[in-house]
Amino acid sequence: MFENLSDRLGGVFDRLTRQGALTEADVQTALREVRTALLEADVSLPVARDFVKAVERKATGQAVTKSITPGQQVVKIVHDELVHVLGGEQDEGALKIDNPPAPILMVGLQGGGKTTTTAKLAKRMTEREGKRVLMASLDTNRPAAMEQLAILGTQIGVDTLPIVAGEDPVAIAKRAMTQARLGGYDVVMLDTAAASTSTRR
Numbered sequence: 001m002f003e004n005l006s007d008r009l010g011g012v013f014d015r016l017t018r019q020g021a022l023t024e025a026d027v028q029t030a031l032r033e034v035r036t037a038l039l040e041a042d043v044s045l046p047v048a049r050d051f052v053k054a055v056e057r058k059a060t061g062q063a064v065t066k067s068i069t070p071g072q073q074v075v076k077i078v079h080d081e082l083v084h085v086l087g088g089e090q091d092e093g094a095l096k097i098d099n100p101p102a103p104i105l106m107v108g109l110q111g112g113g114k115t116t117t118t119a120k121l122a123k124r125m126t127e128r129e130g131k132r133v134l135m136a137s138l139d140t141n142r143p144a145a146m147e148q149l150a151i152l153g154t155q156i157g158v159d160t161l162p163i164v165a166g167e168d169p170v171a172i173a174k175r176a177m178t179q180a181r182l183g184g185y186d187v188v189m190l191d192t193a194a195a196s197t198s199t200r201r
């Protein structure tokens with residue numbers, strides 16, 4: 001989706017920057033194309049509309065820097081606005097959670113580092129972003145996989161869901177979400193087993 005979007009925007013910008021002086025009509029045409037590109041990339045209509053309006057507002061009456069062409073100036077405004085929309089108000093890299101607890105499902109190959117990475121991410125979110133994190137292991141395939149996560153949790157000071165013997169992964173995930181909701185956690189890290197042909201579906 002983003003590749004297609006960047007191709008489309010790239011085309012619009014190429015046409016803009018080739019021109020020395022832009023007329024208002026040039027900008028209008030370009031913004032219409034930007035709007036179409038956003039809609040075709042599945043961006044919702046209100047978001048696309050607000051986006052184009054914000055760019056228009058900033059582009060109109062802006063002092064154009066001498067060293068760049070008006071076209072490049074518009075490209076910069078569009079770029080800044082894209083960063084703003086995609087990144088939101090918060091710090092770059094900060095996790096945005098609209099409706100806690102947010103589940104994060106760790107998937108990947110056996111031995112790929114899912115469990116280790118679960119703990120690393122949990123530690124980072126706890127320490128750097130002040131999030132309350134609950135980790136739960138859904139790995140019912142590998143012996144001691146659940147204990148592995150529990151031990152890591154103790155080492156990094158992050159809570160893990162108590163282990164209940166014989167429970168299946170779906171039940172564990174549901175229990176983790178319930179527990180997280182009751183306990184006021186922001187994030188639930190669900191550490192899964194590797195998918196394999198022997199995995200029950």
Ligand SMILES: Nc1nc2c(ncn2[C@@H]2O[C@H](COP(=O)(O)OP(=O)(O)O)[C@@H](O)[C@H]2O)c(=O)[nH]1
Pocket residue numbers: 108109110111112113114115116117
């Ligand atoms: N060198 C190195 N080893 C790692 C890293 N992450 C995990 N491992 C090791 O790779 C092995 C499998 O990791 P694990 O997290 O259990 O993988 P999982 O099966 O996907 O849960 C363990 O021995 C880890 O200590 C890493 O970033 N670097």
Ligand SMILES: [Mg+2]
Pocket residue numbers: 114115116139145191192
């Ligand atoms: Mg694992």
